[in-house]
Amino acid sequence: MNKNxxxxxxQKLMVSSQNGDSKxxxxxxxxxxxxxxxxxxxxVFDASLVDDVTQNALLGIHTARASYNPAQPFTPWLxxxxxxxxxDYIRAQQRYSDNxxxxxxxxxxxxxxxxxxxxxxxxxxxxxxxxxxxxxxxxLIINLIKIQGFTASEVALKLNMSLSAVKVSxxxxxxxxxxxxxxxxx
Amino acid sequence: MNNTQKLIKSxxxxxKPVTPxxxxxxxxxxxxxxxxxITTLSFFTLxxxxxxxxxxxxxxxITENIxxxxxxxxxxxxxxxxxxPAYKKYQTVxxxxxxxxxxxxILMENSFNITxxxxxxxxxxxxxxxxxxxxxxxxxxPAIILFMMIKKNASTNLAYTGFLALFATVSLGAxxxxxLCPITDPSHLIIWHFAPVFIIGLLGIFLGRLLLKW
Numbered sequence: 001m002n003k004n005x006x007x008x009x010x011q012k013l014m015v016s017s018q019n020g021d022s023k024x025x026x027x028x029x030x031x032x033x034x035x036x037x038x039x040x041x042x043x044v045f046d047a048s049l050v051d052d053v054t055q056n057a058l059l060g061i062h063t064a065r066a067s068y069n070p071a072q073p074f075t076p077w078l079x080x081x082x083x084x085x086x087x088d089y090i091r092a093q094q095r096y097s098d099n100x101x102x103x104x105x106x107x108x109x110x111x112x113x114x115x116x117x118x119x120x121x122x123x124x125x126x127x128x129x130x131x132x133x134x135x136x137x138x139x140l141i142i143n144l145i146k147i148q149g150f151t152a153s154e155v156a157l158k159l160n161m162s163l164s165a166v167k168v169s170x171x172x173x174x175x176x177x178x179x180x181x182x183x184x185x186x
Numbered sequence: 187m188n189n190t191q192k193l194i195k196s197x198x199x200x201x202k203p204v205t206p207x208x209x210x211x212x213x214x215x216x217x218x219x220x221x222x223x224i225t226t227l228s229f230f231t232l233x234x235x236x237x238x239x240x241x242x243x244x245x246x247x248i249t250e251n252i253x254x255x256x257x258x259x260x261x262x263x264x265x266x267x268x269x270x271p272a273y274k275k276y277q278t279v280x281x282x283x284x285x286x287x288x289x290x291x292i293l294m295e296n297s298f299n300i301t302x303x304x305x306x307x308x309x310x311x312x313x314x315x316x317x318x319x320x321x322x323x324x325x326x327x328p329a330i331i332l333f334m335m336i337k338k339n340a341s342t343n344l345a346y347t348g349f350l351a352l353f354a355t356v357s358l359g360a361x362x363x364x365x366l367c368p369i370t371d372p373s374h375l376i377i378w379h380f381a382p383v384f385i386i387g388l389l390g391i392f393l394g395r396l397l398l399k400w
Contacts (some may be wrong), residue, residue, distance in 0.1 A: 022201045026194060026195075029197065058194065064400065065204055
């Protein structure tokens with residue numbers, strides 16, 4: 001199949017997806033998956049992140065599917081979203097490595113201050129220990145929201161949960177972390 | 187089945203139909219109608235000054251405001267175009283250049299008629315802040331509407347789209363404020379009506395990053 005035919009096919013599948021055809025949508029996502037993965041691989045050098053970024057891009061396509069104009073070609077629209085989601089993911093990772101702040105009252109580290117290095121290391125250790133005490137699902141949700149930078153609705157889609165369930169689970173997780181931290185400090 | 191395939195399965199299960207983004211011209215017209223409605227309503231609320239009728243007849247007033255209207259419309263079109271993934275960059279760049287040139291020309295034309303003393307004297311008249319407050323008040327609701335319209339489109343250039351959207355709204359806010367203010371002194375116009383357009387427009391960069399994230 002040449003590029004033009006493929007482009008037209010994807011355009012049709014996308015229009016059907018916008019009309020609520022789940023089969024067309026599944027077929028489209030499966031067909032564009034290798035394309036997204038290759039695009040991500042060329043831009044994200046850490047191989048362990050490729051799957052996460054690809055999933056993030058798929059969520060982006062899902063969220064922005066109404067923004068596709070059927071009169072326009074599909075591939076540039078797809079690449080624009082994937083490029084945006086790659087940058088978004090990298091920025092979120094950067095933010096996490098620069099400054100960890102789960103709860104402003106309890107955890108506050110500033111990477112630029114040399115005097116905070118010991119304190120920062122301690123907090124990271126405490127946080128990692130506290131995270132291990134949470135149920136696996138809560139750990140995963142907090143990791144996705146706070147570390148990988150997904151929104152609650154994206155996590156809900158990713159884990160096949162309702163939005164409110166994700167929010168409740170995250171809230172309980174934060175509360176448990178706060179309690180663990182308080183217990184540790186007293 | 188790996189995580190990506192699981193994700194595809196969960197995304198495609200029970201997919202709901204969505205309404206594709208409306209054409210740019212439709213969105214711009216809809217927004218401009220909302221702006222006209224809100225501005226008319228604000229004129230009744232804030233009070234229409236009789237003196238302004240005299241100003242409307244001057245060529246300078248009419249020309250300046252037509253140009254500001256053109257700049258505002260160009261900026262709103264650029265904001266809506268840039269809010270869609272894979273938008274044509276040259277279109278938004280051309281529209282931004284046209285609008286900025288119009289604004290700079292208006293600023294320069296007014297600055298030719300002022301002296302540094304009159305400028306400093308005007309800057310000390312704090313009554314002028316009321317005009318800036320009018321510009322802001324007349325821009326708030328149109329800005330909220332435009333940001334809501336843009337947010338639906340999933341912008342991939344948040345800062346630029348935010349800047350264009352706020353610049354467009356405040357431009358039209360400045361235009362409307364001219365009908366509420368009887369002062370035609372160029373120093374007053376530059377300090378209290380036009381300068382806030384640029385300052386608030388730049389705030390759009392931060393607002394865009396904050397509010398348009400998806």
